[in-house]
Amino acid sequence: MRLTLLTTLVIAVALAIVVPMVADLHIYSIVITVLIWTMFGHSWNLLGGYTGQVSFGHAMFLGIGAYTSMLIVNAVNLDMAVTLLLGGLLAGIVLLGVGFLIFRLKGPYFALGTLAFAEIIHIVARNMKGVTNGGEGIMLMSRPTFFGFTVFTKTEYFYVALLLAVAVTLFTAYLMRSKTGYTFIAVREDQDSAEAMGMNSTVVKSKALFISAFLAGLAGGFYGLYNKFIDPDMTFTVHMSIEMIFVTVIGGIGTIAGPVIGSALLIWLQDYLKSLEFLQAFSSLYLIVYGLLIMLVIVYLPGGLVEGLQRIRSFFKKEA
Amino acid sequence: MLQTFVDGLMIGGVYAIIALGLTLIFGVMRVINMTHGEFVMIGMFTSYFIFKKLGIDPFLSIAVTTLVCFFIGYFLYSAFVSKAQKAGEENTLLLTAGASILMVNVAALPYFLGPNFSRLTGDNLYWENRLWNVGGITLNASLAVGFVLTAVLILCLSIFLRKTDTGLAMRAAAQRPLAARIVGINVPFISGITFGLGAAFAGIAGNVLSTSYPIYASIGSLFLVKAFVIVVLGGMGSIPGAALGGLVLGVTESFGATYIPGGTAYRDVFGLVIFLLVLLYRPQGLFGRGV
Numbered sequence: 001m002r003l004t005l006l007t008t009l010v011i012a013v014a015l016a017i018v019v020p021m022v023a024d025l026h027i028y029s030i031v032i033t034v035l036i037w038t039m040f041g042h043s044w045n046l047l048g049g050y051t052g053q054v055s056f057g058h059a060m061f062l063g064i065g066a067y068t069s070m071l072i073v074n075a076v077n078l079d080m081a082v083t084l085l086l087g088g089l090l091a092g093i094v095l096l097g098v099g100f101l102i103f104r105l106k107g108p109y110f111a112l113g114t115l116a117f118a119e120i121i122h123i124v125a126r127n128m129k130g131v132t133n134g135g136e137g138i139m140l141m142s143r144p145t146f147f148g149f150t151v152f153t154k155t156e157y158f159y160v161a162l163l164l165a166v167a168v169t170l171f172t173a174y175l176m177r178s179k180t181g182y183t184f185i186a187v188r189e190d191q192d193s194a195e196a197m198g199m200n201s202t203v204v205k206s207k208a209l210f211i212s213a214f215l216a217g218l219a220g221g222f223y224g225l226y227n228k229f230i231d232p233d234m235t236f237t238v239h240m241s242i243e244m245i246f247v248t249v250i251g252g253i254g255t256i257a258g259p260v261i262g263s264a265l266l267i268w269l270q271d272y273l274k275s276l277e278f279l280q281a282f283s284s285l286y287l288i289v290y291g292l293l294i295m296l297v298i299v300y301l302p303g304g305l306v307e308g309l310q311r312i313r314s315f316f317k318k319e320a
Numbered sequence: 321m322l323q324t325f326v327d328g329l330m331i332g333g334v335y336a337i338i339a340l341g342l343t344l345i346f347g348v349m350r351v352i353n354m355t356h357g358e359f360v361m362i363g364m365f366t367s368y369f370i371f372k373k374l375g376i377d378p379f380l381s382i383a384v385t386t387l388v389c390f391f392i393g394y395f396l397y398s399a400f401v402s403k404a405q406k407a408g409e410e411n412t413l414l415l416t417a418g419a420s421i422l423m424v425n426v427a428a429l430p431y432f433l434g435p436n437f438s439r440l441t442g443d444n445l446y447w448e449n450r451l452w453n454v455g456g457i458t459l460n461a462s463l464a465v466g467f468v469l470t471a472v473l474i475l476c477l478s479i480f481l482r483k484t485d486t487g488l489a490m491r492a493a494a495q496r497p498l499a500a501r502i503v504g505i506n507v508p509f510i511s512g513i514t515f516g517l518g519a520a521f522a523g524i525a526g527n528v529l530s531t532s533y534p535i536y537a538s539i540g541s542l543f544l545v546k547a548f549v550i551v552v553l554g555g556m557g558s559i560p561g562a563a564l565g566g567l568v569l570g571v572t573e574s575f576g577a578t579y580i581p582g583g584t585a586y587r588d589v590f591g592l593v594i595f596l597l598v599l600l601y602r603p604q605g606l607f608g609r610g611v
Contacts, residue, residue: 112595
């Protein structure tokens with residue numbers, strides 16, 4: 001725990017100092033995107049990695065959070081700190097109801113069930129023009145504030161994103177060291193044994209779902225406000241859910257460092273591939289390389305990059 | 321009323337072919353194949369380009385599609401999926417999700433259609449907007465032929481699975497992979513063939529749909545979700561379940577879109593709601609043997 005705390009804080013302080021010194025708008029947007037996806041990754045990891053319930057519908061939490069925050073900020077411009085919490089809470093509460101139904105399913109059935117739920121909410125969001133303005137989406141109309149400070153430029157967004165990402169990372173690390181966290185892992189490893197030890201697996205999974213949905217809603221709210229525009233196709237799609245899984249699995253499923261490393265690598269990789277001269281001939285070329293790399297990582301490094309790093313470390317230890 | 325029902329049945333027949341492939345793959349190797357929709361897309365593309373370049377009828381080019389999809393499916397399985405299988409279900413799911421990104425974007429290269437929409441049209445194309453009138457009911461000609469084709473395919477598949485050595489080996493691999501290995505069945509090879517066969521089914525559906533749907537690189541996801549619904553509806557791994565599930569989904573969508581006010585916009589929701597209800601109350605599916 002202390003190591004995690006120390007590493008996180010060191011990285012965060014380093015980022016906070018170094019990034020504004022070297023950054024132009026482009027670097028800011030990459031770093032902010034990485035931080036946002038780190039949060040999404042932690043959220044998915046909590047349910048999919050630690051509790052073992054692979055969800056294909058995390059985009060619905062993201063979307064609910066994004067719409068809640070956007071609507072509140074546009075209507076009354078509450079402080080971002082409050083708005084994001086409300087978005088997260090709403091996502092958590094809505095999904096607690098869903099979870100009650102959906103936890104009757106296991107394994108691949110659970111994945112498909114969440115996929116179906118997310119698709120239903122996606123279609124409803126596209127058609128409920130009164131609330132979501134349908135496919136035209138919602139623009140951010142006012143300047144949001146965070147604890148009284150106006151947040152509008154990239155620099156300001158960067159600091160807020162950093163703060164949130166650090167908070168989410170530390171919270172997850174702390175949670176997984178608590179008794180609640182251990183029950184999550186127990187349910188993942190063997191649900192029947194966990195039940196036999198006196199844990200109510202549905203309650204445990206619901207807790208994980210609530211926290212996971214809360215984090216995704218919070219991060220989703222920030223994602224919406226940072227983009228200054230949201231529509232159903234950039235919040236509720238399967239694509240977003242899958243991207244969250246990629247970030248986590250490529251980094252290392254069921255680890256704290258996984259989502260951080262995974263999102264840093266994937267977002268950077270996407271940007272790097274996009275900037276390559278010979279891949280720019282056609283817009284879809286970089287996605288071909290991206291898809292191929294993901295396939296290769298999954299085949300040759302199933303534990304993700306964290307496992308890769310551990311292998312390298314143990315290799316050098318043996319040498320010494 | 322009857323017209324709505326028949327419309328639903330016709331499109332349901334095509335859904336059933338797609339789902340048949342998915343359920344075959346899931347049944348034998350427990351892989352949820354996220355690239356399945358992309359094989360439908362490949363089928364559409366094959367029939368489109370063969371018609372454009374050579375003027376060959378989409379229903380005749382099914383032979384080409386079958387081969388193309390079979391080999392891509394076989395390659396995908398033996399080069400990637402089989403290696404990720406050890407690490408569990410999530411990994412094969414993600415692997416195929418990555419492969420799906422790859423395939424969609426290869427199809428979106430300018431050598432093919434680029435990011436554009438296209439339709440299969442031509443002066444000498446018999447199927448374009450062709451309606452048959454049978455006893456006061458109008459049938460979309462290509463979907464009607466597709467419906468008959470579905471029936472034939474299901475018949476062939478069940479004979480294949482029951483009477484041929486390869487088919488029996490597939491069923492053995494589905495029931496007890498380890499035991500199948502012990503009695504000398506080459507399970508990885510059989511799995512590859514199954515994957516290719518499943519992909520070929522999706523491709524055939526693509527050929528049937530190519531005359532009545534717009535053709536573009538990312539159309540696969542539309543059919544992927546529907547195929548999931550059907551497969552769960554019928555019970556994962558169950559072939560009669562997939563066939564009937566397809567028809568049920570087609571009819572439900574058709575009725576929902578016609579009779580529920582504002583239903584057209586929510587057309588795709590009906591299927592998903594049935595899907596959830598089945599998942600919750602009968603997760604083994606309507607015909608599943610229990611999982």
